[in-house]
Amino acid sequence: xxxxxxxxxxxxxxxxxxxxxxxxxxxxxxxxxxxxxxxxxxxxxxxxxxxxxxxxxxxxxxxxxxxxxxxxxxxxxxxxxxxxxxxxxxxxxxxxxxxxxxxxxxxxxxxxxxxxxxxxxxxxxxxxxxxxxxxxxxxxxxxxxxxxxxxxxxxxxxxxxxxxxxxxxxxxxxxxxxxxxxxxxxxxxxxxxxxxxxxxxxxxxxxxxxxxxxxxxxxxxxx
Amino acid sequence: xxxxxxxxxxxxxxxxxxxxxxxxxxxxxxxxxxxxxxxxxxxxxxxxxxxxxxxxxxxxxxxxxxxxxxxxxxxxxxxxxxxxxxxxxxxxxxxxxxxxxxxxxxxxxxxxxxxxxxxxxxxxxxxxxxxxxxxxxxxxxxxxxxxxxxxxxxxxxxxxxxxxxxxxxxxxxxxxxxxxxxxxxxxxxxxxxxxxxxxxxxxxxxxxxxxxxxxxxxxxxxx
Numbered sequence: 205x206x207x208x209x210x211x212x213x214x215x216x217x218x219x220x221x222x223x224x225x226x227x228x229x230x231x232x233x234x235x236x237x238x239x240x241x242x243x244x245x246x247x248x249x250x251x252x253x254x255x256x257x258x259x260x261x262x263x264x265x266x267x268x269x270x271x272x273x274x275x276x277x278x279x280x281x282x283x284x285x286x287x288x289x290x291x292x293x294x295x296x297x298x299x300x301x302x303x304x305x306x307x308x309x310x311x312x313x314x315x316x317x318x319x320x321x322x323x324x325x326x327x328x329x330x331x332x333x334x335x336x337x338x339x340x341x342x343x344x345x346x347x348x349x350x351x352x353x354x355x356x357x358x359x360x361x362x363x364x365x366x367x368x369x370x371x372x373x374x375x376x377x378x379x380x381x382x383x384x385x386x387x388x389x390x391x392x393x394x395x396x397x398x399x400x401x402x403x404x405x406x407x408x409x410x411x412x413x414x415x416x417x418x419x420x421x422x423x424x425x426x427x
Numbered sequence: 428x429x430x431x432x433x434x435x436x437x438x439x440x441x442x443x444x445x446x447x448x449x450x451x452x453x454x455x456x457x458x459x460x461x462x463x464x465x466x467x468x469x470x471x472x473x474x475x476x477x478x479x480x481x482x483x484x485x486x487x488x489x490x491x492x493x494x495x496x497x498x499x500x501x502x503x504x505x506x507x508x509x510x511x512x513x514x515x516x517x518x519x520x521x522x523x524x525x526x527x528x529x530x531x532x533x534x535x536x537x538x539x540x541x542x543x544x545x546x547x548x549x550x551x552x553x554x555x556x557x558x559x560x561x562x563x564x565x566x567x568x569x570x571x572x573x574x575x576x577x578x579x580x581x582x583x584x585x586x587x588x589x590x591x592x593x594x595x596x597x598x599x600x601x602x603x604x605x606x607x608x609x610x611x612x613x614x615x616x617x618x619x620x621x622x623x624x625x626x627x628x629x630x631x632x633x634x635x636x637x638x639x640x641x642x643x644x645x646x647x648x649x650x
Contacts, residue, residue: 253526253562267518269525276518295490295499302492303476339476 208233209261211247213240215410217311217362218270219258220403224358225274227399229281271305274355286355297356300340300348304359307332311362314370315418322374329367329378333387336363341386346393357394364391369410373418431456432484434470436463438633440534440585441493442481443626447581448497450622452504494528497578509578520579523563523571527582530555534585537593538641545597552590552601556610559586564609569616580617587614592633596641 210226210233212219226233238247238257250259250266259266260273262280267273278286288294310329317325340348340356348356363379371378381388395401433449433456435442449456461470461480473482473489482489483496485503490496501509511517533551540548563571563579571579586602594601604611618624 253558262515265515267515267522269522272518272521272525275521276514279514279517291499291502292485292488292490294502295495298495298498299490299492302495335476 207263209236210234211236211238211244211250211257211259211261213238213257215405215413216257217366218256218308220361220405221270221358222258222260222273222277223403224361224399225277225286225355227403228284228286228353229277230283231277231281271301271355271359274301274358278355284352286358288349288354297349297354300356301359303335303340304356304362308362311366311370315373315414316421318422322376326376326378333363333379333384336360336387337384341390344386344390347390353394353397353400357390360390361394361400363387364394365404365407366410369407369414372407372411373414430486432459433457434459434461434467434473434482434484435480436461438628438636439480440589441479441531443584443628444493444581445481445483445496445500446626447584447622448500448509448578450626451507451509451576452500453506454500454504494524494578494582497524497581501578507575509581511572511577520572520577523579524582526558526563527579527585531585534589534593538596538637539644541645545599549599549601556586556602556607559583560607560609564613567609567613570613576617576620576623580613584617584623586610587617588627588630589633592630592637595630595634596637 208226208231210219210222212223212235214237223235236244236246238244240257243255247257247259248255250261251268254268256268258270258273259268260276261267262276267276274286287297310325310332313325314322314329340360345351347353348360367379370376379387395404431449431454433442433445435446435458437460446458459467459469461467463480466478470480470482471478473484474491477491479491481493481496482491483499484490485499490499497509510520533548533555536548537545537552563583568574570576571583590602593599602610618627
């Protein structure tokens with residue numbers, strides 16, 4: 205039996221956070237794909253509070269909430285650190301991780317919204333991109349942590365890959381690269397890392413999936 | 428000039444989190460009261476992203492977001508640790524801290540809501556109290572961390588003190604002690620610690636303040 209197990213879902217940006225962290229650390233693990241429309245008894249047992257993926261099970265003990273899992277992984281397997289060693293730099297990193305996490309709701313809000321509501325969500329996305337451009341990435345080299353990927357890059361991955369899928373689903377252009385040159389080059393740097401590039405859900409498959417989910421949601425709204 | 432400065436507001440549960448942490452560690456600091464209706468240029472300079480208190484300034488460098496500040500304080504001043512030493516126990520603590528933080532929005536939602544909206548928020552409060560009773564406090568002794576207060580207790584302080592103020596403002600009883608016996612005895616334990624008891628904003632003063640804020644908000648809604 206594997207010592208490390210990960211319960212995930214193939215389209216979940218939160219599950220990918222954990223996949224990348226484990227791969228960057230070189231930790232072997234067993235991956236269990238969850239059907240979120242028909243959750244397994246094991247998932248409900250391991251994560252009774254939120255009933256969500258990802259759940260990491262290490263030596264039989266479950267850990268949930270992706271940012272909590274990432275900090276745990278970084279403590280247990282210190283190679284290729286995902287947080288800065290200096291306490292102040294670490295506080296700054298934890299601030300941005302929390303910022304990214306607190307903005308995660310913008311994903312579902314975007315692909316469920318329509319009309320005026322959609323315009324309001326797009327405005328929120330643009331405000332977040334502006335903060336990334338003007339504050340988060342202002343002193344950044346290649347990555348948030350300098351020359352190497354760290355936990356902040358991983359936390360912002362929904363901007364690097366998932367936003368493009370939602371734009372496709374909705375037929376919108378929210379992220380105009382020339383307006384956010386720092387974010388734009390960060391996305392290129394992030395997606396050029398082998399562990400990221402080789403472990404990303406396909407954009408076409410995701411678009412088809414999220415189109416389907418959106419149609420279901422909009423259908424149930426009008427009923 | 429003080430090495431440690433804290434920008435706070437007298438009614439803010441988030442500012443008190445930091446006050447208690449500094450006092451539990453025995454760290455002297457200069458406290459600066461912010462008028463949140465007329466924020467100081469220094470606050471805006473230190474926390475340009477959220478423009479909120481608390482902000483801790485240590486050796487001239489600002490840290491914001493109360494849970495990030497608490498982790499920083501715990502690393503810089505390791506005496507009277509606020510997080511468990513064991514990585515798994517620490518992950519569990521960080522999960523509950525995030526849970527408490529993610530529910531913080533229930534405070535403003537409660538004192539701004541009316542009618543049906545109010546009933547919906549009360550339901551959310553009861554669901555949260557149920558999770559605390561049935562999951563968070565199930566293996567707890569006196570405090571979340573065992574026999575001593577830790578960061579999880581501090582994170583849930585809005586349940587221990589602020590909820591009662593909102594009940595008074597709204598003329599509602601949301602927390603019925605006999606329905607949540609574990610939460611109830613935790614509140615008593617938490618409020619019996621000298622550092623907490625001696626550093627809590629007065630309930631009457633808070634009630635008057637939040638009544639005024641609520642009237643302003645409801646007034647601006649109907650205009």
